Amino acid sequence: MGNKAFGGKRTKEDLSSDVEELRGMLAKLVDFETEEKIQLEKQLRESEERFKEIFEQHYDAIILLDPETLTCIDANLTAETLFGCGQKELKHDFSRLFKNKKKFEEFKKIVCDHTRKDFLIGQFSFVGSDGRNIFCGVKGKTIKIRGRDVLYCSFRDIKEKLEAEEKEKQIQVKLIRTNKMTSLGTLASGIAHEINNPNNFILTNAQMFADIWQDAGKILQDYYDKYGDFSLAGLTFPELKEMVPGMLSGTIEGSRRISNIIKSLKEFSRPVDNRLQERIDVNGVIDFSISILDGQVKKYTDSFGKNLGENLPAVAGNPQQIEQVIINLIQNALHALPGREHGVFISSSYDKDSGYILIKIKDEGKGMKKEIVERITEPFFTTKKKTGGTGLGLYISYSIIKKHKGFLDIKSVLDRGTEVVVKLPAIGREELHKEDNEK
Numbered sequence: 467m468g469n470k471a472f473g474g475k476r477t478k479e480d481l482s483s484d485v486e487e488l489r490g491m492l493a494k495l496v497d498f499e500t501e502e503k504i505q506l507e508k509q510l511r512e513s514e515e516r517f518k519e520i521f522e523q524h525y526d527a528i529i530l531l532d533p534e535t536l537t538c539i540d541a542n543l544t545a546e547t548l549f550g551c552g553q554k555e556l557k558h559d560f561s562r563l564f565k566n567k568k569k570f571e572e573f574k575k576i577v578c579d580h581t582r583k584d585f586l587i588g589q590f591s592f593v594g595s596d597g598r599n600i601f602c603g604v605k606g607k608t609i610k611i612r613g614r615d616v617l618y619c620s621f622r623d624i625k626e627k628l629e630a631e632e633k634e635k636q637i638q639v640k641l642i643r644t645n646k647m648t649s650l651g652t653l654a655s656g657i658a659h660e661i662n663n664p665n666n667f668i669l670t671n672a673q674m675f676a677d678i679w680q681d682a683g684k685i686l687q688d689y690y691d692k693y694g695d696f697s698l699a700g701l702t703f704p705e706l707k708e709m710v711p712g713m714l715s716g717t718i719e720g721s722r723r724i725s726n727i728i729k730s731l732k733e734f735s736r737p738v739d740n741r742l743q744e745r746i747d748v749n750g751v752i753d754f755s756i757s758i759l760d761g762q763v764k765k766y767t768d769s770f771g772k773n774l775g776e777n778l779p780a781v782a783g784n785p786q787q788i789e790q791v792i793i794n795l796i797q798n799a800l801h802a803l804p805g806r807e808h809g810v811f812i813s814s815s816y817d818k819d820s821g822y823i824l825i826k827i828k829d830e831g832k833g834m835k836k837e838i839v840e841r842i843t844e845p846f847f848t849t850k851k852k853t854g855g856t857g858l859g860l861y862i863s864y865s866i867i868k869k870h871k872g873f874l875d876i877k878s879v880l881d882r883g884t885e886v887v888v889k890l891p892a893i894g895r896e897e898l899h900k901e902d903n904e905k
């Protein structure tokens with residue numbers, strides 16, 4: 467057709483050959499289009515298969531949702547495992563994954579916000595088929611599948627992440643507390659030093675005034691008998707006679723308490739002189755501490771038990787300080803008892819595997835709430851202010867044990883009792899440790 471000019475006289479044969487040629491061209495065109503269509507369909511199928519494969523094997527749980535009704539169109543295997551229910555159940559009722567209707571509506575509101583192409587829900591809590599809570603990080607996107615809008619939601623179980631974060635937070639709190647305690651300790655011992663001198667004036671002067679009052683009281687009584695009542699600082703003599711001795715003994719008592727606190731603080735802030743470290747016989751120290759507390763033990767309980775391990779290795783350190791710890795701990799145990807029929811038990815043993823000597827002080831006292839346990843090693847924390855608690859016992863005990871490279875573990879159950887375990891490295895272990903370090 468191309469080489470034949472139009473406009474000339476065309477024969478019948480010419481026309482039929484043209485038609486033949488056109489027919490051939492048309493067939494080729496149709497073949498090409500069909501080929502292209504087949505090719506496209508093949509690509510689409512392959513891409514869908516790829517999507518399906520990724521969808522099925524994805525590490526995250528993926529659920530495809532209808533953006534209008536929020537019904538489940540498809541869910542991968544991870545989703546079935548994570549939520550503990552099959553595709554059929556999810557397709558039947560996707561809202562079963564929510565604690566209540568409100569939570570479902572909350573979720574719906576976020577994912578059905580069509581103004582956003584991508585959405586990040588953040589952390590959301592779901593309920594598995596066995597009723598346990600499942601915390602997930604949720605991400606979503608609206609995608610098109612076969613021309614239809616579909617919500618692609620991925621759910622990642624973040625339980626381990628949350629647990630790790632919580633652990634990290636606890637370590638942080640512990641570090642901050644230890645740090646705070648160290649600086650508070652330094653501050654407190656500094657203050658103790660400063661307070662010591664003026665407190666000594668108060669104590670000696672108050673004692674002097676008490677003596678003066680004794681002598682002056684007699685003279686004033688004579689005066690009162692002879693000339694009748696008089697007033698000093700607006701108080702009548704009978705009032706003075708009643709009040710002054712109490713005021714003076716209160717001042718002396720208060721000053722003695724300050725003095726005791728200062729003594730403990732100074733004792734505790736004194737650095738341990740390693741050259742002066744002694745071999746401590748733990749059982750001997752326990753027995754000595756109990757003998758010092760004999761009066762108190764009898765006052766608080768009818769049931770005091772002792773079970774000391776035999777042939778315990780020695781511990782290196784300062785025996786007076788370890789005594790101070792044991793006395794503090796036994797006193798705390800006794801103070802916690804609600805009645806004489808409740809007991810306190812002390813034991814010692816050697817844990818061969820760890821190389822630590824264990825001293826356990828267990829009481830059947832009133833126990834503590836978690837919030838109290840968390841604070842008891844803070845300096846000046848006490849729930850016994852009214853009965854003269856200083857809140858320094860455990861703080862000092864904790865610091866002494868730390869200086870001896872040991873541990874102080876406290877377990878308490880409210881209304882049941884408390885168990886304090888002091889762990890101190892046995893001398894054999896220390897040497898073992900030293901050899902390790904020298905290697």
Ligand SMILES: Nc1ncnc2c1ncn2[C@@H]1O[C@H](COP(=O)(O)OP(=O)(O)O)[C@@H](O)[C@H]1O
Nearest residue numbers: 798799802842848849850855856857859860884
């Ligand atoms: N064995 C125990 N049972 C119950 N509570 C205890 C026990 N040991 C300590 N505590 C609590 O810890 C607080 C701090 O103890 P501590 O530092 O020895 O100071 P203090 O005995 O002067 O109050 C106590 O006031 C008490 O509330």
Ligand SMILES: [Mg+2]
Nearest residue numbers: 794798859860
């Ligand atoms: Mg105490």
